[in-house]
Amino acid sequence: MRNPGYWIFHYGLLALFVVFALFPLFWLFKVSITPNDLLYSEGVRIWPSRMSFDHYGAVLRHSDFPLFFRNSVIVSTLTAFFSTIFAAAGGYAFSRFTFGGKLWIVGLLLVTQMFPLVMIVAPIFRLLAPLGLTNSLTGLVIVYTAFNVPFAVFLMQSFFDGIPKELEEAAMMDGASRFQALLQIIFPLTLPGIAATLGFVFTAAWSELLFALMLNSSTAASTFPVGLLAFVSKFSVDFGQMMAAGVLALIPVCVFFFFIQRYLVQGLTAGAVKG
Amino acid sequence: MASIDIAAVRKSYGATPVLRGIDLTIANGEFVVLVGPSGCGKSTLLRLIAGLELIDKGEIRIGGRRVNDLPPKDRDLAMVFQSYALYPHMSVRDNMSYALRLRKTPKEKIAAALKGASAKLGLDALIERKPRALSGGQRQRVAMGRAIVRDPQAFLFDEPLSNLDARLREQMRFEIKKLHRDLGATSVYVTHDQIEAMTMADRIVAMNEGVIQQVGSPSDLYDNPANLFVAGFIGSPAMNFLQARTVAGPGGMSVTVGQAEIAKVPPATPTGPVVLGLRPERITLTAPGQGAQAAVDLVEPTGLGMIVHLDLDGQQLKTFTTERLPLKAGERVGLMVPPGSFCLFAPGTGERLAG
Numbered sequence: 001m002r003n004p005g006y007w008i009f010h011y012g013l014l015a016l017f018v019v020f021a022l023f024p025l026f027w028l029f030k031v032s033i034t035p036n037d038l039l040y041s042e043g044v045r046i047w048p049s050r051m052s053f054d055h056y057g058a059v060l061r062h063s064d065f066p067l068f069f070r071n072s073v074i075v076s077t078l079t080a081f082f083s084t085i086f087a088a089a090g091g092y093a094f095s096r097f098t099f100g101g102k103l104w105i106v107g108l109l110l111v112t113q114m115f116p117l118v119m120i121v122a123p124i125f126r127l128l129a130p131l132g133l134t135n136s137l138t139g140l141v142i143v144y145t146a147f148n149v150p151f152a153v154f155l156m157q158s159f160f161d162g163i164p165k166e167l168e169e170a171a172m173m174d175g176a177s178r179f180q181a182l183l184q185i186i187f188p189l190t191l192p193g194i195a196a197t198l199g200f201v202f203t204a205a206w207s208e209l210l211f212a213l214m215l216n217s218s219t220a221a222s223t224f225p226v227g228l229l230a231f232v233s234k235f236s237v238d239f240g241q242m243m244a245a246g247v248l249a250l251i252p253v254c255v256f257f258f259f260i261q262r263y264l265v266q267g268l269t270a271g272a273v274k275g
Numbered sequence: 276m277a278s279i280d281i282a283a284v285r286k287s288y289g290a291t292p293v294l295r296g297i298d299l300t301i302a303n304g305e306f307v308v309l310v311g312p313s314g315c316g317k318s319t320l321l322r323l324i325a326g327l328e329l330i331d332k333g334e335i336r337i338g339g340r341r342v343n344d345l346p347p348k349d350r351d352l353a354m355v356f357q358s359y360a361l362y363p364h365m366s367v368r369d370n371m372s373y374a375l376r377l378r379k380t381p382k383e384k385i386a387a388a389l390k391g392a393s394a395k396l397g398l399d400a401l402i403e404r405k406p407r408a409l410s411g412g413q414r415q416r417v418a419m420g421r422a423i424v425r426d427p428q429a430f431l432f433d434e435p436l437s438n439l440d441a442r443l444r445e446q447m448r449f450e451i452k453k454l455h456r457d458l459g460a461t462s463v464y465v466t467h468d469q470i471e472a473m474t475m476a477d478r479i480v481a482m483n484e485g486v487i488q489q490v491g492s493p494s495d496l497y498d499n500p501a502n503l504f505v506a507g508f509i510g511s512p513a514m515n516f517l518q519a520r521t522v523a524g525p526g527g528m529s530v531t532v533g534q535a536e537i538a539k540v541p542p543a544t545p546t547g548p549v550v551l552g553l554r555p556e557r558i559t560l561t562a563p564g565q566g567a568q569a570a571v572d573l574v575e576p577t578g579l580g581m582i583v584h585l586d587l588d589g590q591q592l593k594t595f596t597t598e599r600l601p602l603k604a605g606e607r608v609g610l611m612v613p614p615g616s617f618c619l620f621a622p623g624t625g626e627r628l629a630g
Contacts, residue, residue: 164358164360166356166358166360167360167362167363169325169327169347169354169356169360170354170356170360170361170362170421171362171373172326172327172346172347172348173325173327173347173348173352173353173354173431174348174353174373174374174377174421174425175348175351175374175377175378176348176373176377177346177348178346180377185362188364189363189364
């Protein structure tokens with residue numbers, strides 16, 4: 001048994017970290033339920049003397065936020081879906097096959113991760129504009145997928161690497177084609193990896209601002225991070241509505257992670273142990 | 276069941292040759308063990324038969340049909356892996372019936388095959404369990420069961436017992452042999468363990484550096500090794516190799532170590548340096564003064580008998596005897612080698628010399 005001082009210190013540090021990490025979320029929620037008239041007078045109080053959900057009502061009924069929200073769900077879901085499919089295919093190939101130019105392809109995938117995105121916004125815009133893919137959700141999905149696939153490939157590869165080759169070989173000896181072995185034996189074992197990849201890509205696409213802002217200027221094709229900026233006007237910032245919108249934007253991510261967390265924890269720890 | 280014919284098979288990984296021309300015929304129903312040190316190419320040969328690796332040159336036929344370009348699924352072979360390779364997300368039942376379900380075997384037939392196999396292997400109580408809830412020995416059985424429900428052309432075993440502890444290994448050795456007796460299935464078994472090879476094989480294929488060194492029955496390889504490699508690899512405790520000479524004397528040709536004459540050899544044997552191979556248990560210890568003179572270096576009791584390490588004219592030598600002799604280190608003893616119970620090898624090539 002360690003002495004109590006150790007545990008006080010131990011949990012004290014953990015508590016400090018948790019407070020530090022979660023306080024902004026609490027503040028987000030607190031501001032979102034503070035009526036406008038109290039926002040500045042009671043600005044630094046830990047809980048307002050009166051609560052109201054007016055901001056939520058305003059956001060849902062009188063702003064374009066539901067549209068932005070819908071756009072974000074579409075873009076993030078499709079991006080997560082396509083990225084994961086490509087990443088699974090690529091990761092499997094890197095894990096199981098040797099082929100000419102493998103090293104070069106891996107190198108190129110890494111290179112794409114080296115540049116700050118700001119550098120390539122302009123060329124991407126130039127590329128997409130003539131194709132009619134600016135101001136379009138399709139364009140965003142394509143760009144997000146392209147930029148998420150390299151990292152997702154490496155992620156998926158590490159999961160495939162953790163599955164012994166013999167399992168596939170056993171399946172092939174049992175009379176399965178490579179594709180059947182992949183589908184019936186390897187795929188079920190990769191579910192944690194797939195969940196982790198889906199979660200990672202979904203979150204990345206959900207909170208992406210730069211491309212969303214630069215490529216899509218029309219309201220019809222804006223995602224919610226861009227929409228949040230709409231609450232900042234030339235003369236004032238509507239903090240209450242902005243925070244309410246922020247809280248609403250957290251919901252899909254929470255729901256998504258709720259569904260995949262079982263696999264995610266498995267997946268992340270499995271990856272960690274197997275290195 | 277089918278025979279397997281391997282003709283002039285070669286395989287390299289990049290610039291590294293792994294198999295340098297393998298010719299081997301495995302008869303229908305035969306239990307053949309491929310044995311050799313790691314890196315000798317035995318597992319590669321098995322994987323070529325399985326179709327998990329592609330052949331560079333040569334030909335493999337299974338049941339008369341050329342299979343060089345057939346994928347594993349079309350070769351109808353069952354394989355038992357060292358790691359068992361059980362499907363972790365499937366129950367024992369699903370693991371064992373996977374191959375049959377892939378072939379769309381009718382349900383009743385699958386049930387019958389499962390019942391037969393699980394009864395044979397004592398898996399009845401475990402049929403609904405997942406592999407992670409099984410012990411090593413049980414997993415091994417399931418892996419065997421997965422192979423036998425299929426009634427394949429041949430069984431391939433890739434070091435299936437290496438992950439088991441010594442007692443379990445002995446038991447599974449016995450069970451695999453019994454299964455083979457009951458099923459009469461053509462089997463190719465890879466191991467680095469010469470005891471497994473000796474106890475299980477109808478025929479042993481001893482391999483080293485991608486070349487077959489010798490093919491024969493266990494007693495063949497034990498009594499008449501073709502070269503130094505086979506002589507040293509088969510048998511435990513291992514054969515003694517002594518630097519010796521064949522000399523012509525008044526009583527005919529004999530082989531000598533230092534000044535000591537060890538045994539007579541046929542008159543046709545050429546004179547010169549040789550390597551003398553002596554099985555430890557074929558050496559008879561006698562009182563000092565009889566036979567070649569040696570000094571006891573160390574005594575290792577094994578229960579069954581004892582291993583006596585001797586110093587014979589500066590060369591180390593082991594003997595094994597089931598007698599319990601009161602020997603002490605430093606004591607002098609005589610040793611005798613009965614005629615015909617030793618081997619001579621050419622010192623340069625390591626090949627067996629007549630005699």
